[in-house]
Amino acid sequence: MDISRSPLAVPFPAMPPIDGVTLHVARAHYKNWDRCDLTYVELAPGTVVAGVFTRNVCCSTEVELGRESVTGGSARALVVNAGNSNAFTGYRGREAVERIMGQVSAYLGCNPSEVLVSSTGVIGVPLPLDKAEAGVAAALGSAECSWEEAALTICTTDTFSKGVTVSAMLGATRVTLNGIIKGSGMIAPDMATMLGYIFTDAAVEAEFLQACLSGANQRSFSCITVDSDTSTSDTVLAFATGKAGNAPIASFEDPGADAFMAAIEDICRQLAHLVVRDGEGASKFIAVSVSGAVSDDSARIVGLAIANSPLVKTAIAGGDANWGRVVMAVGKAGQPADRDRLSIAFGGVWAAREGLPLDDYDEAPVAQHLKGSDIDIDVDLGLGMGRATVWTCDLTHGYIAINADYRS
Amino acid sequence: MDISRSPLAVPFPAMPPIDGVTLHVARAHYKNWDRCDLTYVELAPGTVVAGVFTRNVCCSTEVELGRESVTGGSARALVVNAGNSNAFTGYRGREAVERIMGQVSAYLGCNPSEVLVSSTGVIGVPLPLDKAEAGVAAALGSAECSWEEAALTICTTDTFSKGVTVSAMLGATRVTLNGIIKGSGMIAPDMATMLGYIFTDAAVEAEFLQACLSGANQRSFSCITVDSDTSTSDTVLAFATGKAGNAPIASFEDPGADAFMAAIEDICRQLAHLVVRDGEGASKFIAVSVSGAVSDDSARIVGLAIANSPLVKTAIAGGDANWGRVVMAVGKAGQPADRDRLSIAFGGVWAAREGLPLDDYDEAPVAQHLKGSDIDIDVDLGLGMGRATVWTCDLTHGYIAINADYRS
Numbered sequence: 011m012d013i014s015r016s017p018l019a020v021p022f023p024a025m026p027p028i029d030g031v032t033l034h035v036a037r038a039h040y041k042n043w044d045r046c047d048l049t050y051v052e053l054a055p056g057t058v059v060a061g062v063f064t065r066n067v068c069c070s071t072e073v074e075l076g077r078e079s080v081t082g083g084s085a086r087a088l089v090v091n092a093g094n095s096n097a098f099t100g101y102r103g104r105e106a107v108e109r110i111m112g113q114v115s116a117y118l119g120c121n122p123s124e125v126l127v128s129s130t131g132v133i134g135v136p137l138p139l140d141k142a143e144a145g146v147a148a149a150l151g152s153a154e155c156s157w158e159e160a161a162l163t164i165c166t167t168d169t170f171s172k173g174v175t176v177s178a179m180l181g182a183t184r185v186t187l188n189g190i191i192k193g194s195g196m197i198a199p200d201m202a203t204m205l206g207y208i209f210t211d212a213a214v215e216a217e218f219l220q221a222c223l224s225g226a227n228q229r230s231f232s233c234i235t236v237d238s239d240t241s242t243s244d245t246v247l248a249f250a251t252g253k254a255g256n257a258p259i260a261s262f263e264d265p266g267a268d269a270f271m272a273a274i275e276d277i278c279r280q281l282a283h284l285v286v287r288d289g290e291g292a293s294k295f296i297a298v299s300v301s302g303a304v305s306d307d308s309a310r311i312v313g314l315a316i317a318n319s320p321l322v323k324t325a326i327a328g329g330d331a332n333w334g335r336v337v338m339a340v341g342k343a344g345q346p347a348d349r350d351r352l353s354i355a356f357g358g359v360w361a362a363r364e365g366l367p368l369d370d371y372d373e374a375p376v377a378q379h380l381k382g383s384d385i386d387i388d389v390d391l392g393l394g395m396g397r398a399t400v401w402t403c404d405l406t407h408g409y410i411a412i413n414a415d416y417r418s
Numbered sequence: 419m420d421i422s423r424s425p426l427a428v429p430f431p432a433m434p435p436i437d438g439v440t441l442h443v444a445r446a447h448y449k450n451w452d453r454c455d456l457t458y459v460e461l462a463p464g465t466v467v468a469g470v471f472t473r474n475v476c477c478s479t480e481v482e483l484g485r486e487s488v489t490g491g492s493a494r495a496l497v498v499n500a501g502n503s504n505a506f507t508g509y510r511g512r513e514a515v516e517r518i519m520g521q522v523s524a525y526l527g528c529n530p531s532e533v534l535v536s537s538t539g540v541i542g543v544p545l546p547l548d549k550a551e552a553g554v555a556a557a558l559g560s561a562e563c564s565w566e567e568a569a570l571t572i573c574t575t576d577t578f579s580k581g582v583t584v585s586a587m588l589g590a591t592r593v594t595l596n597g598i599i600k601g602s603g604m605i606a607p608d609m610a611t612m613l614g615y616i617f618t619d620a621a622v623e624a625e626f627l628q629a630c631l632s633g634a635n636q637r638s639f640s641c642i643t644v645d646s647d648t649s650t651s652d653t654v655l656a657f658a659t660g661k662a663g664n665a666p667i668a669s670f671e672d673p674g675a676d677a678f679m680a681a682i683e684d685i686c687r688q689l690a691h692l693v694v695r696d697g698e699g700a701s702k703f704i705a706v707s708v709s710g711a712v713s714d715d716s717a718r719i720v721g722l723a724i725a726n727s728p729l730v731k732t733a734i735a736g737g738d739a740n741w742g743r744v745v746m747a748v749g750k751a752g753q754p755a756d757r758d759r760l761s762i763a764f765g766g767v768w769a770a771r772e773g774l775p776l777d778d779y780d781e782a783p784v785a786q787h788l789k790g791s792d793i794d795i796d797v798d799l800g801l802g803m804g805r806a807t808v809w810t811c812d813l814t815h816g817y818i819a820i821n822a823d824y825r826s
Contacts, residue, residue, distance in 0.1 A: 098774075324822045334503075337542070340476055
């Protein structure tokens, strides 16, 4: 299938090296293609890991084993297989993942649980043992590659490679955070991202890293949706090598903790946005901001009801400021809302206030806004102080073309 | 907009008259069109009414007032406006509905609350008082029309008129039930149907009629979905004139109660299926049967997660037996499920059993089944005795074309 680049794509940024992180890619030939499809990241001894995973109860072996590894808190390597998700493959799937963990841990002389494995692609086909083994062997012996090559190698149906770099000052020490991510369909919260990886040279303890990642996830990956579907493999991992030499951070009371948390949240939000920008068939990036809800959680649920509504998403695709469909989506969210207090704006222009269409509503600037590629929908429920922003894309013919044709 | 007839359309059936029910239609010119868009149904004195309504909290005035009328339990008339939903129109919308209720009740010499009003179409534009008044006046003075004309007049974006007739023997008395319904998009449970009306000559008490309708709704209108969206106006009303002369039924202990309940459930299910068959852009009618759940409710929620999944719906549109997407949808439903007990079949052929793809899975008969227009997906969760069937349609380019272009 030849999918052209998303019109919302952004260029891959220049990404600095991270001390303690080396990247490699190889051809495992998981599918009948001639591209790199296995990514191997080697991490210096002492690296700590945190993770958030899909809530899909039919999750993959990789997710099950990943949760165990994250509980241990230390990591030496990451292997990402592209083209085969290895999900719903029973004991045969588990055997393949354990084989990779054994192969890499023998090479590094570490515990198998310190080798994190992810797989993405078709569900229901066990990862072939021989191809995985040969692929890992090739990666172990290969030269280092760039961040962009690694970002490209974890992709499947993505139309562009996705990376973000940010930095933070922890006291007098500058630390770097690099993230790569893949995902374009089957994206919805209660774990939004398909596969995302964040690497930093900061010195932080595993529990603190987990607290930062879990918190940031609530306001980033859990606030994006492409098609309301949730993959069986969704995973975001964060690795910290500690090589920057800052005074290690163990809790939010420690110096630099706030700056690090802000950097994690920043990189998570930027990575999440990149996934939406590659939403299958997306032609517009939509930010839905809900205020006046009874709580932040309630605002997020209302925002997701709007962002997941096929009728809202198709209206935006058609450049139609159809606020009636937004009303409908608010009402079906199952959250406290009062029709007669509801206000709705597109591109900052109120179309309806407190339950009534505005008599002097000027559609011209709204129509102009909807012609652009970045769309803002604001909803004020008029009830309380809760607020949240969620991000999605429009629903177009492209989504249908990709998903009615893409095959297993 | 010119939408051709749904490929899943069925012919309008021959429908017998119902004693105590007379049908009229008129042109209210709610939109700039030259078609009948106001339906007036006159009901004999003594008619009882029951209703189920949208759970959308941003519901229309018609729904609010309809709930009150149903509580009263008696009805003399039904007015249905097509082209304007009158939803989210504040006090101006309420004034229009009350005006219609007053106009008709003055004509019939009944209580205004005995006049039920529904409106369907664009949200956010108050129903114009003058057009409504002239339309009602024209309908009151018009000749009787046929069931098909009435069914056609309540339609908006529907591509075919929808009617069902069934009968039941209550003791020695045959009673007739006729139903008409409209709806093609913005269809999802917790009230599935947009506007549906059932008329019968049976003699039943209002509370019993309500119990029958509420029960049937759980296994019919609440089990269909086109796009997961829920309208602000969804309404199903049932009217019983009592003219058949059977011994009145007051409770499920009375003779004939079971037969009547079965007939109500039958007509509700048939009407619900017609809505799915006119799902926007639908090319395939999909029945998702879930068994082995921990409860019937749980089975229904899992079924709806599958039926609402854009990835499942596009796979069916593409004729792809992509059971991996079904696994994903089961897992995201938030209900008890165990990946390693899950079995999935298309067209009665198991693709996966107890968590593993079948080695001898023969895709040929499945591919043949998926070329047809009626698709069966069976899911066995392997946990308990709960079961449910839900119905939906596929997601096609037609849905996008209709909804990215349809305007307010």
